[in-house]
Amino acid sequence: MGRAGEDSEENNGRETKRRGVRASRTRLEHALANSDLEKKTQIALANRIADLEELEQAPRDLVSRIFREQRVDARSIERVAGALGVPAETLYKAVDDDPASAADGDPPRPRPRRLLVPAVLGLLAVAAGVLIFRELPVVAEARCSLGEWLQTSATPEDRLGVVIAGFPGDRDDVASALLSRSLRSDPALAPYLSVFRSCRRFDPDGVGAIEEREKAIRARARRILQRRDAEALLWGSVRDGKARVRIVSNRSGLASATVGVSGKPIRVEEARVEVPVPLDRPEAALADLKAMMLALMAPDSERRRQLQAEASRSFAISLDWIRASVVSLRNLRRRIDPSLDPRRFAMVANQLCYEERLLGDVDDDVARYRAAERACTDAVEARPKALFPLDWAVARINRASVRIRLHRFAPDRAGALERLAAAREDLEAGGGLLDRHLTPQLWALSRRNLAVLFERLGELGAEGRPGHFFERSVDASAAALEVLNADFQPVDWAITQQNYCLALYQHGIRLGRAGRDRVLEARGRCALALEKLPRSGAPLSWAMVQNNLAVTEAILGDLEQSVDRLRAARSAFTAAQTVYSRDRLPAKWAEVEINLAELACNIHRLGGDERELDIATEHGEGALEVLNDRGIERYRRYTRALLGRIAACRAAGPGNCRCSP
Numbered sequence: 001m002g003r004a005g006e007d008s009e010e011n012n013g014r015e016t017k018r019r020g021v022r023a024s025r026t027r028l029e030h031a032l033a034n035s036d037l038e039k040k041t042q043i044a045l046a047n048r049i050a051d052l053e054e055l056e057q058a059p060r061d062l063v064s065r066i067f068r069e070q071r072v073d074a075r076s077i078e079r080v081a082g083a084l085g086v087p088a089e090t091l092y093k094a095v096d097d098d099p100a101s102a103a104d105g106d107p108p109r110p111r112p113r114r115l116l117v118p119a120v121l122g123l124l125a126v127a128a129g130v131l132i133f134r135e136l137p138v139v140a141e142a143r144c145s146l147g148e149w150l151q152t153s154a155t156p157e158d159r160l161g162v163v164i165a166g167f168p169g170d171r172d173d174v175a176s177a178l179l180s181r182s183l184r185s186d187p188a189l190a191p192y193l194s195v196f197r198s199c200r201r202f203d204p205d206g207v208g209a210i211e212e213r214e215k216a217i218r219a220r221a222r223r224i225l226q227r228r229d230a231e232a233l234l235w236g237s238v239r240d241g242k243a244r245v246r247i248v249s250n251r252s253g254l255a256s257a258t259v260g261v262s263g264k265p266i267r268v269e270e271a272r273v274e275v276p277v278p279l280d281r282p283e284a285a286l287a288d289l290k291a292m293m294l295a296l297m298a299p300d301s302e303r304r305r306q307l308q309a310e311a312s313r314s315f316a317i318s319l320d321w322i323r324a325s326v327v328s329l330r331n332l333r334r335r336i337d338p339s340l341d342p343r344r345f346a347m348v349a350n351q352l353c354y355e356e357r358l359l360g361d362v363d364d365d366v367a368r369y370r371a372a373e374r375a376c377t378d379a380v381e382a383r384p385k386a387l388f389p390l391d392w393a394v395a396r397i398n399r400a401s402v403r404i405r406l407h408r409f410a411p412d413r414a415g416a417l418e419r420l421a422a423a424r425e426d427l428e429a430g431g432g433l434l435d436r437h438l439t440p441q442l443w444a445l446s447r448r449n450l451a452v453l454f455e456r457l458g459e460l461g462a463e464g465r466p467g468h469f470f471e472r473s474v475d476a477s478a479a480a481l482e483v484l485n486a487d488f489q490p491v492d493w494a495i496t497q498q499n500y501c502l503a504l505y506q507h508g509i510r511l512g513r514a515g516r517d518r519v520l521e522a523r524g525r526c527a528l529a530l531e532k533l534p535r536s537g538a539p540l541s542w543a544m545v546q547n548n549l550a551v552t553e554a555i556l557g558d559l560e561q562s563v564d565r566l567r568a569a570r571s572a573f574t575a576a577q578t579v580y581s582r583d584r585l586p587a588k589w590a591e592v593e594i595n596l597a598e599l600a601c602n603i604h605r606l607g608g609d610e611r612e613l614d615i616a617t618e619h620g621e622g623a624l625e626v627l628n629d630r631g632i633e634r635y636r637r638y639t640r641a642l643l644g645r646i647a648a649c650r651a652a653g654p655g656n657c658r659c660s661p
Contacts, residue, residue: 020071023080024093028067031084031091036177036184036197042067048083069093082153085180085197154229159194160297160307161230165221166201168237174279175243179234182286189290192311196228202235204246214271221248231297231304234289236274243277245289251298270296287324290315326355333378342382346391349379353398357405362540364587364630366409372402389433390442396430397446399423404453408634413460416634420462423453436483444483448496451476455503470507474500491538494529498545501525505552509660516559523552535579543579547592550576554599558660563607570599586626593623594639601646601659608654616646616659 037044046058059079066072066080074088081088155161162183167175176197183195202217221233225248233248249270273292277285294312299305329352338345353375360368376399383391400423407419431446451473458469477500486493504522508515526549533542550572557565573596580588597619604612620643627636641661649657 021074021077022069022071022093023066023077023091025067025069027091027093028080031081031086034173035084035086036180045080045083049079079153082196087199153196154227155194155231157301157303158307160192160299160304160311161194161196161225161228161232162293163196163198163221163224163228163230163233165198165224165233165235167235167243168201168203170238170243175236175238175245175277178243178277178279178282179245179286182282183290186290186315188314189311192307192314194230196230198224198233200224200235204237218248218271222250225250231299231308232293234293238279241279243279243282245275245277247273247289247293247296249296249298250300251296283324283327288328322355322358326352326359329355333375338378338382343391346379346382346388346395349375349382350391350395350398353379353395353402357398357402360402360405362585364585364632366406366631369402369406369409373399373406376402385433390439393430393433394442396426397442397449400426400430400453401449404449404456407456408632411633417457417460417462420453420456420460423449427453440483444480444492444496447476447480447483448492448499451480451496451499451503455499455506458503459506466510467507470503473503474507477503486532490532491541494532494545495541497525497529498548501529501545501548501552505548505555509555513559516556519552519555519559523549523556526552539579540585543576543588546572547576547580547595551595554595554602558602561606563603566599566603566606570596570603573599582622582626587630587632590623590626590630590632591635593619593626594635594642597623597639597642597646598659601642601649601657604649605654605657605659610650613646613650617643620646 032040032042032045035045037048042063043058043060046060046063049063050058062072062076063080066076077091078088081091084091164176164179164183166173170176180195180197183193184190200220202221204213204217217235221235225231225233231250234245235248236243236245238244247270251270273296275285275289275292277289294308294315297308299308329348333345333348333352336345336348353372356368356372356375359365360372376395379395380392380399383395385392403419403423403426407416407423410416410419427446427450431443431450434443434446436443454469454473454476457463458466458473460466462469477496480496481493481500484493484496501522504518504525508518508522511518526545529545530542530549533545535542550569553572554566554569557563557569573592577589577592579585580592582589597616600612600616600619603609604616620639624636624639624643627639638661642659645659645661649659
């Protein structure tokens with residue numbers, strides 16, 4: 001008889017050896033069902049292999065052959081095992097798995113019926129004994145060690161390696177699957193990581209002194225890291241519904257690093273780190289764990305050190321990190337008494353104001369902005385002007401930035417102007433304390449916010465002097481640009497250029513043909529901004545500038561009565577929506593839809609194509625649906641009026657059509 005994975009057959013009277021090994025479909029399906037893959041399919045498994053090995057195409061045919069129990073080389077089964085997170089030898093097909101396979105194509109030999117029942121009972125007893133023997137801790141550890149030695153996959157040079165061990169007290173591996181899934185599905189980290197599952201379970205509650213046990217665990221963990229060429233191993237235990245996660249890095253000795261945890265920078269020592277991760281609500285704790293893991297890594301090549309820096313930056317600005325950080329900051333603020341520790345309370349409140357505002361920008365959520373305004377007010381009150389003038393000024397500028405955003409949600413024009421007046425008071429009070437030469441960056445920040453404020457006042461026709469406020473906006477942007485350096489502060493510089501662009505074209509469009517030069521300059525400013533904003537590195541800022549660049553093109557098309565230019569603007573708006581998608585950023589998507597609706601109306605006005613009115617209506621109604629849901633009153637009023645103008649164009653015809661206000 002052939003051994004496990006090795007079959008013989010009779011071929012014209014002589015025995016020949018079949019090449020390759022086979023996996024058991026039953027064992028494969030069991031491993032697949034218990035894996036951390038979101039979809040328990042062969043396609044998902046093939047995609048996982050492609051991700052782990054950086055393949056251009058998923059090896060679907062190979063996975064299919066293995067599941068059909070066809071012979072393959074042992075390395076192929078190891079690849080599947082690595083993707084499933086199980087030892088390779090647990091997938092091999094033994095002859096006993098399929099007695100009929102001992103001689104493919106031959107009928108099974110007849111057996112004496114009287115021996116059938118005793119034989120079955122004997123086999124069941126042997127199987128039970130084998131299962132009990134396999135579950136003995138010593139045997140399980142030996143099987144695990146053998147399996148991991150047989151798996152040869154290591155971290156690619158263009159990835160950082162993370163190994164996730166099993167957790168004592170977690171028989172079903174819920175904790176390790178959760179960690180693996182969180183790292184592999186995190187869009188901010190997944191492009192930089194290779195994640196491996198290990199069957200090892202390091203128990204800190206064994207026999208002997210705690211220090212000696214942990215020293216032995218770290219030595220064994222580092223041997224695993226060496227074999228995988230990885231930078232970090234996560235281990236720990238599960239108690240009371242929490243995974244108490246610990247970290248072993250590839251550093252020599254005991255590593256330490258400074259990292260932001262729960263909204264404050266702390267010095268962490270690898271041997272003392274233990275992050276409690278609630279298995280039912282893990283988000284906030286996972287964010288802290290990921291930050292510490294990245295900080296403790298010690299890549300041994302320049303390429304991987306660069307990857308570590310890129311991953312850290314990516315994670316620091318990721319929405320998951322910011323959302324988790326907000327939860328931590330809220331909890332931290334509740335635990336600080338502002339009368340006993342006003343400096344720390346104000347620091348946490350200021351950071352919470354900033355992060356709530358960022359999430360408000362992404363979600364267009366008025367509740368986020370109101371929470372940000374309350375946090376900034378806490379910071380203002382905790383650090384009085386007389387004692388802490390600079391801290392007080394920063395808090396006032398941050399609050400002004402929030403209030404400028406809140407004016408869009410005001411129920412009417414008067415409410416919007418009231419919000420902007422409060423923001424202006426904050427900016428003039430805070431900015432008045434700043435010296436351009438002593439605090440140039442803060443001074444530039446106050447100018448940038450003033451530029452946005454004045455532009456909004458111009459749009460609303462405040463004091464009946466829109467042109468006055470547009471010019472003041474341009475002056476404020478120009479002043480900020482005198483301080484900002486495009487090479488050292490590319491994003492701030494680019495956003496300031498975009499604000500400059502916005503004020504110029506808003507003024508230009510109100511001047512009609514006389515404002516064409518302003519619109520041309522605006523287009524140039526937005527084009528300069530895009531040069532410093534790579535779409536891959538700053539997608540949201542890129543999309544914002546791309547949208548405004550498209551607006552300048554649309555205005556020029558209207559002024560020049562050029563349908564071709566209007567169609568070019570349509571392509572530019574569509575490019576912005578590759579980032580501003582309806583499912584991810586619905587309010588931003590709606591803003592572009594408003595522009596596309598007005599654009600289609602103007603194409604109809606110039607070209608007479610009735611279909612463009614249908615397109616305009618579709619864009620406008622789609623935008624209004626989102627704006628009604630989000631409660632963004634300013635844009636909702638504008639969109640309703642636009643849809644009314646589109647309907648009037650349909651009735652009056654192209655010659656009497658007016659699309660813009």
